[in-house]
Amino acid sequence: MPNPKNSKWFLDYLSPDEGHMHGILTTLYSKKTQFQQMEIMTTGSYGRCLVLDNKMQSSEVDEFIYHEILVHPAMLMHPDPKKVFIVGGGEGATLREVLRHKTVERCLMVDIDEEVVKMSKELLPEYHAGAFDDSRTELKFMDARRCLEESDEKWDVIIIDISEPVEEGPAYLLYTREFYELVTERLTDEGAIALQAGTTAVGRLLNLSAVHKTLEQVFPMVVTMPANIPSFGLPWGFALASKKTDPRKLTAKDVDDMISKRVAGELKYYDGATHLGSMHLPKHVRKAIEAQERIIEDNAPIYTYN
Amino acid sequence: MPNPKNSKWFLDYLSPDEGHMHGILTTLYSKKTQFQQMEIMTTGSYGRCLVLDNKMQSSEVDEFIYHEILVHPAMLMHPDPKKVFIVGGGEGATLREVLRHKTVERCLMVDIDEEVVKMSKELLPEYHAGAFDDSRTELKFMDARRCLEESDEKWDVIIIDISEPVEEGPAYLLYTREFYELVTERLTDEGAIALQAGTTAVGRLLNLSAVHKTLEQVFPMVVTMPANIPSFGLPWGFALASKKTDPRKLTAKDVDDMISKRVAGELKYYDGATHLGSMHLPKHVRKAIEAQERIIEDNAPIYTYN
């Protein structure tokens, strides 16, 4: 059953004893940037994919799941989000989803790696779908944490779209209590944030549960939402935190109504029913979060895959 | 990061261009039985695993997810399930979950492959946990469809725990309209059934959606529930069908109350909140089911991985 034409494989190691194999049709770009190893490749099952530091970031076939669950619940937490800040988000697909919201007047996206944005712009047009050229968009290439520190501008929604915290990688200081404290200071009173929190796989819940508990140090409302991006090879979770609104109180109709009023175009993954499903983690994941006592801090970070 | 001690890998191909790799620590059993290629192996990430025809069937680490979502929702559909029929279920873990229900007086498990049951009994003790020795258990080794045809005995719940429909494999005639019609005739008036329906991965929804639509030809109530078994390498779905009860009407409290009254021991995956999450497929999966027109029939079966 393996494709005899497939002799090049991307092995996405999920643990020392486990991996997900993607047959590579063509490698469109491969380079060590200043910050990370980067590849854009076409795989047989998932189309064009962005791979950073040997980990699948997103694929043409299922990036809509990742980007819709990351963006829309957070946007709906705020009654009228006008200003949005994106941490990372190199492919431009998070930006694309944010800009669907008609209320948005300004979206600042800050990615540390200009090379990723440049190549995504050229090679992943279906991802950004022109979002980089939208007049509401502003791009900066710098450390997003420093960017938030240096200005006291406030934002209605902050979307954190970064890779997993890897030792010496560019992201691990964007998962700490200190960073979330900074984020909450830069949010308006009804503000909300969202981020990918790692896998929900049995026995590998350290990162997801510690992110949840760390967010609870800072935000009154934290929900971790299950979502499955098949190309990741493992089930996944996304954290949603807000200063005021509780997404668990919304009915399917509430969500559907808000979407039809505020969002342009049709969503593929997220709607009222998906929202309800997203509010319930399986029992063993909830138990693991409850039991977690680890708070992630600048001087005690967590590295995935160590 | 791959484990240098791992030089033996089980490659579970999910498509010609995709696979999930499991580092094999030891192979405990490997044999071509009369019906299928069978392996019991210990993998680094998932402990002892049963592999049939080169596909992961269940693993020590996450089989509880598979077996709880397969068994308990169906059991709760019936107000007082006394007689349960299991189609397949070689490892004995489905039997284990059924027997937790205090109402059960008799459970007949019919698996075509005696070798699988015999070796699971010996090498997978945590899976069956003594269920094969329970006085309520009856085992038969034959084709389950023929077994149901030959007797008109009725059952309160029928759990179909079989591998995917593979060409010339032992299971494909247990996914057809004709088989489900037979099943419904053998169910009591408040009866229910459940089965694994295949992956929910984007673009690979033929089997799951056709199973759903085929069940709707026969049952008034059909729900497909998402559930993720990490060792499978892709997100998964389970179909639940009943003659009367609608699980979507149950609150979390209803489910928690029924579990605490009717089920012995503590469940790890399934409870009221998990139930609510299980009632909502993502939008794109619902759309694919709605759009599906294919009905699976004896003379027009579906084969996965063709």
Place this chain on the structure above:
Amino acid sequence: MPNPKNSKWFLDYLSPDEGHMHGILTTLYSKKTQFQQMEIMTTGSYGRCLVLDNKMQSSEVDEFIYHEILVHPAMLMHPDPKKVFIVGGGEGATLREVLRHKTVERCLMVDIDEEVVKMSKELLPEYHAGAFDDSRTELKFMDARRCLEESDEKWDVIIIDISEPVEEGPAYLLYTREFYELVTERLTDEGAIALQAGTTAVGRLLNLSAVHKTLEQVFPMVVTMPANIPSFGLPWGFALASKKTDPRKLTAKDVDDMISKRVAGELKYYDGATHLGSMHLPKHVRKAIEAQERIIEDNAPIYTYN
């Protein structure tokens, strides 16, 4: 021990049940040309490699073995080779070795795939080492067999440097009795030819032995020389055929003297002692050649890997 930084692998399948894995550092070029799938990649163990139709053709680290054993024995068969014809040879390394011979006045290289030559020129400079710019070099992009048919020009040495005979691939009609008959007509009286003849691995000797026997239909002297190119993953053989000279009669000193007189620069693989080793295949390979009755013909070609 596997390199944790290696998540991209080229799997060079040697049979349905065997392969050689190369960790890919970067893919420099990947394209489906008019004739074949082509990649130039840097692997961790072998540097820059040329891969055609998913098979390793040559690597920076060990191409000197392949090209020296292919070129020099054949060149030494002729007392004064002035005109050399290369069939294939896209990387330019065969050309490089031919041009080391001070007697050579003209070398015509005919490769069907201009794309391979163009990209090798750009990305494999150590392979050709400027040979494409030598004033004695002439390049044509067309089917080499047709080129030989269309002109009755004669050559002192013809080097056949092509990939394995794959069904519908560009090479299989360059391994037949009819082609070798054409080749011998285009050779001068003391002419010789050489080609790679496939693996010498136990039980996989069909191609090598049939090539040997087919050459014997046409040439009075045929020797198959063992040589090992590690990046190929299997031991290999090269056929040498001549109209007059018998290489088995040369002493080590004869060969060393000829090299020092006729060849510019220092060879890395081939010298008098290597020549003696090259004259002796292991017993089981000789037996397989003796037992072979298959003659390769245009209407009865052999395809490797079928």
Place this chain on the structure above:
Amino acid sequence: MPNPKNSKWFLDYLSPDEGHMHGILTTLYSKKTQFQQMEIMTTGSYGRCLVLDNKMQSSEVDEFIYHEILVHPAMLMHPDPKKVFIVGGGEGATLREVLRHKTVERCLMVDIDEEVVKMSKELLPEYHAGAFDDSRTELKFMDARRCLEESDEKWDVIIIDISEPVEEGPAYLLYTREFYELVTERLTDEGAIALQAGTTAVGRLLNLSAVHKTLEQVFPMVVTMPANIPSFGLPWGFALASKKTDPRKLTAKDVDDMISKRVAGELKYYDGATHLGSMHLPKHVRKAIEAQERIIEDNAPIYTYN
């Protein structure tokens, strides 16, 4: 082209960036013995194989190459070998080849791992072919070096048939100058030894060249012979050392005559012509040996794959 039935693969890593993949049909035995990880498996391309510490030791299809080149040249160095000592040799195939020599009256085989011999006896009958039951055979299970130290019995030929020197593995102290000094003391005046010396692959010649140079500290005559065992995935070399006889002086006829007089049955790999081929390493391997200055000593061992 990969076999769709093959979902279990043995990856024999040859370097961090390179490996040879063997499709596993069945795993007959898998165990961590007191000394090493051991597997006996059937692979699609090589039949039954012995794998120790994740490295291929020998395969049904090509073990004859390994065992004939290891045993017969050394045996022919001695005019009348009556007493032979085998260091290691668990599978029993080295023993089998030694016992073909009609002059042999006693063969003592000393392997540290009784488990390997026991399971080879049961599962690899074609390897030993009854040699363990030959009345001339004596088996001991202990460290071979200690065995040679504890008795001053002398031997005509000593065959060292052990795995590569791996850190903390059972073999690395059987590759040192001190060990070879002990070996030479236990040899009769016309005695000879042989051993596998590692790969001859370009750039990976440290072990082979240092073994050669270390042997030269102790023996007046050392030859490293190329031989290719396809299942190893890389070209290989075997060292032959003697106190008196120089194998480079033998003609093909000399060897063929000795074989026909002294060896029972027909050899498959080794004969006069193979002998001549075995006397000539390629130029780059000879150069690497000449340039090597490292002597392997007890307190400065070499570990392969570090």
